[in-house]
Amino acid sequence: MKLKNGLLICLISFIAAIGIASATPVECLNNSKHIAVYLENAQTVSHDPFCTSMFYEYNLTYLFNDTILSQDLSGIDLLIVPENQMSNSTAAIINDYLNNGGKVWFLNDPIFDENGNLQTTNRINILGNWSQYPINHAQRVYFNNTDPLLSGFPSSLRIQSSIESYTWMRAYSPRSGTISGFRYNVLMHQEYWDGNMLVKFENTTTGAKAIYSNPNMFISGGKTSYFDSNTASTLFYSLRDWILGFESNTYSVAVTYPKTDKILTLTIDDIHGSDNEIQTTSSYFRMKKNLAYSVPDTFFIIPDSDTTKKGLNYLSQFGDTHTIHPHGVDWTDVNTASSSNVTMFEDIINDATGKEDYGFYSFRFPGTTGTIPAFQIFADLGYSISSNYGPFTGMGSIGDELSNNMFFPKQKILYNKKTNLIELETPTRYDINTDTPADIYTDNINSLQYFKNINFPANYIIGGHIQGVMENPDMVSNISKVFVYTTQNLDDVSYESLETIAKYNSGIKNSTIIATRNDNNTSIEITTQQPISNFTIKLINNRNLITADYDGAEIYEDKIRYKNGFYYIYHDVDPGTHTINITDTGVPVHSFSMSSDSGVAPLTVAFNDTSIIKSENLSWDFENDGIVDSTEKNPVHVFEKVGVYSINMTVSSSDGSFSCIKTVTVNPFTSDVLNKLYWFLYKHLSKFLPTSILT
Incomplete structure (x- = not known):
């Protein structure tokens, strides 16, 4: 965000260049830090509920009851506990880890054992006695804004959640003191003496730190969310910077999706890429052409005998044809769910197009027929996105006890091992499951209400079919209305295909990103082996105008966005090491x-x-x-x-x-x-x- 011909900015920049000696640069982001996530999940297939999104720029490690017992935790910079189940043996290990200088973030209260039984005794030494109270929009929460982590917060805020939910809390009296060798400070609480919701712990001798919290205070937009996106994000990143040892008390730096936190994708199911489909889908593409903006589709391709190079080339004008949708195989049968069957479908496309490798990035199984061996096969073959019904969808309502996390990209874990796959979920009914064509509009509008105010990298996927939104005129009309609504009400959404998301995710996860701050200048150094389109830096809680450059060349206003109190600075990054410099001008945006x-x-x-x-x-x-x-x-x-x-x-x-x-x-x-x-x-x-x- 720049002031054209701004004399004040020029003067500030001149003074910064010749003036007071700079302080030593301090680190404010480093995605090479080793962050591990503990999941108490005995299921053969599981998903990370929050952390894939909330710690988007990091390559996370996953630990389970069987692996945490043998894991050397001394090399872990932060251990995250996002769920409320934990075995007794794991609790003992975490106590030892904290006593030896470890850092733990309880994103949820570990109040249950691995079988879901409530534990009345306190298994984590630093956590006080438990309590449970309802949270609703009629209540206020109170902040300890004398603590540096909450500098600038009001003394209290009214909860925004639209439904009542019961929340685990902990008792500390007084609200600051010492417990098990840790100095604790309650940062947020209800009116009750044992209604403490956010607590930080620190042992300055060993360097150990911990945070006790719950996800509703950090994730905005859902029915159970406590705060708006700005408050929730400022709170989360202030705590993140503190526990990871980054510079605090100023704005935070993160990496997010291209141009914004929110990506909308329209998927088209059951399309073959045949010559015949060119005619049957023409009215749909005419509708898309009349839109004031570009909305690329992601086509779920069924490789078949009628698939042609001409048909695929026609579709590729309008979107992404690199998601495979393999019909004709019983993927629930471990004997037919084989890599040879995947290769068979890939060869159909390769033969039709005359290419050695057409290059599929993602897959979707027909309906919900995917089995664990089938997921593993696709992961092993290098696919990076699975677009299916995940554990938080089932076409249920959005944002209830799920805290809006169904929009998050989720790491898919098989047999307690991390895979190559990120799960992206469809949050509402498909077009062919609706009672009337108008339902495709109504259902998506209702769901988009919650997506609108989410504050971490998130995906909204509209599920369509060739026999639905493409060939049914009434469906075409209603899906057009969805796009109009989105443009008018969600102007910070980026329209991208699954292929774009897959490439971007891969680029971020395989890059080293380190940010340092020196006085009013922040430098983000990225080292990557692959090009990244619209690599995006997000600044949280920066209230001043900024200027930016990429390797010394100015980044202009069209690539700097100021939305919802956040800055998004984006630029294409080539392979190699490059630097984005951001200068805080000191001129307030709002004052x-x-x-x-x-x-x-x-x-x-x-x-x-x-x-x-x-x-x-x-x-x-x-x-x-x-x-x-x-x-x-x-x-x-x-x-x-x-x-x-x-x-x-x-x-x-x-x-x-x-x-x-x-x-x-x-x-x-x-x-x-x-x-x-x-x-x-x-x-x-x-x-x-x-x-x-x-x-």
């Missing part, structure tokens, strides 16, 4: 001025919105207590009592909500000497006397 920041009570202060990017709605909280005091653009407020007031201007727009906070000090005297004496006494006496007496 306000005050006629006075101090004075004697009663003090009248006029506030003026000075935001460079104008907002649709403003709200002012003159005591930062979560209660809106004014919605005027430039309000005037009288502070009647002595005190230090945090003024919170909240900006609400189509991009989301975020805040700018400044301080007003109301003094009791006109004399500076007397005021200094008063605030000195206030600081020390307020520990023993009610503040009403002192003010």
